[in-house]
Amino acid sequence: MNYLFKSIFITAVVLTITMACSNDKADDDEPNELNFKLIYEENFNGDAYNTDYWSSYQTQSWSVAWNHYVVPDDASLAEVKAGNLHLRARWNSETNIPETGAIQTKDKFSFKYGKMEVRAKFTRSGKGGWPAIWLMPQNPVYSSWPLTGEIDVMERLNTDTFVYQVLHQADSGENHISSHQTSPIVADDYNTYGIVKLPNKIELYVNGKRTLTHQPKGLNKDNWPFETDFYIIMNYACADQGQSGIEFWPGLVDNTDNFPYEMAVDYLKVWELVD
Secondary structure (H helix, E strand, C coil): CCCCCHHHHHHHHHHCCCCCCCCCCCCCECCCCCEEEEEEEECCCCCCCCCCCCEECCCCCCCCCCCCCECCCCHHHEEEECCEEEEEEEEECCCCEEEECEEECCCCCCECCEEEEEEEEEEECCCCEEEEEEEEECCCCCCCCCCCCEEEEEECCCCCCEEEEEEEEECCCCCEEEEEEEEECCCCCCEEEEEEEECCEEEEEECCEEEEEECCCHHHHHHCCCCCCEEEEEEEEECCCCCCCCCCCCCCCCCHHHCCEEEEEEEEEEEEEEC
């Protein structure tokens, strides 16, 4: 979920695999030789998300695709009900634009080394939908994106039967580079999305299988931004029908009768790496 310039990534993710980054695909199980301690578990069993850890995303940008239509502090767009967090995108028939939900742990919870697992299901989807689970640095090593780094644990477009997993950073010339993978999912059921974040190594997972490994090799090694705490963002972004002029990654909405779109999050767990 490219923090500032998602449109930069549209062509690259479809047409190329960035040679500057390590992209070792493997169907390995999650590592069991390391020691981890559970430090946060959220099962969404109450009637609202835990504000000790989470807050509504507050910034609506008129130039950035993913948060262009975020509505802060709207409980119906980030509703906890029946043991799930329901992140939604709805269509406002009066304004003829979408309204989207997003929550984050910025300034409340982050982790440096460890692992995270999120179990989620796409309960209602359609053209223009763009749900995501991703990480951004709490205290960035570098000042601006893409130098800051970004970890997209899961991004799904429209009604795809696969998800995108992407790591963004910059090379020594401060040019955007990425390591990415598309990973199949069970489209109508729950899937688990995971990350193992280690010193000088990041692994991404879908349903317990390793899908991507990212390390400081090649052109990216001089601007490796990931040795710091990262916080969590979960959201359901959505395109419009062309009103904004923004180029949305999933394309434009073609039928407003399909709304609301929804991602139901069953649980989120974070473990800390223990020496």
